[in-house]
Amino acid sequence: MPGNTGNGTPMKNKIKVFRAMNDLTQDSLAHAIGVNRQTILAIEKGKYVPSLDLAFKIARYFKVNVEEVFIYDDEIPAEPAGA
Amino acid sequence: MKKNTFYLLIGCIAIALVCIFWAADELHAPLLIMVAFIAAVALIFFARSKVTDLIQDERDIKITEQAMTRTMQVFWVVFCAFSIGAVVQMLQVPSFPRTLPGQRVVTLLSPRLMGFVQLGFLCLMIFLYVGFRIYYARKYGEWDSDEE
Helix, strand or coil: CEEECCCCCEEEECHHHHHHHCCCCHHHHHHHHCCCHHHHHHHHCCCCCCCHHHHHHHHHHCCCCHHHHEEECCCCCCCCCCC | CCHHHHHHHHHHHHHHHHHHHHHHHHHCCHHHHHHHHHHHHHHHHHHHHCCCCCCCCHHHHHHHHHHHHHHHHHHHHHHHHHHHHHHHHHHCCCCCCCCCCCCCCCCCCCHHHHHHHHHHHHHHHHHHHHHHHHHHHHHCCCCCCCCC
16 A cells, blocks of 8 residues: 655555454544544545644544555665664 | 525625626626626625535545545646737737738737637636646545445
């Protein structure tokens, strides 16, 4: 479920997985966090990257950390410390 | 207020505005349509705040923002180009001979033509906004469907 933040950095998310684990429809999740169903669909498909506020709302709804739902997938490997 | 009632109200306001526009034209009272238009927009904003089943989330706001920004980016160039031309005509710089002997002076921006140009700008702005809104709505998955 790759997305794009607009600056070329792909963002992945596991909303669909968490929804399946919690037996939730897009509509019920959208209603619970106060957005449209299309917004959940757009986030799942990677067409829209949510704001921090919405990302935290989604993560807290599933009672997990935001990093577990949203993965910042930069392909540049981090420089080792002291290199 | 329900969403469908709100849309019905917008339709009624649009019809009323067309009637007022016609009346203003017949009565030669441009102030009438100007006041009516402002009142109509205020009424729409007020009615929109009373709609209970219309969710406007951050994605909707982003689509609106992007569409409006792009519309203004295109529109201001066209508008400024026209305005600069209008200013030049208004100033009527007398330093240069405007016509050759025997040539007719062509007034590009007569008051009547100005009205048509303004109408053109209005249509351009609406078309640009609708076009950009469709583009960004599609980009942010407005009409996507899934397996659910």
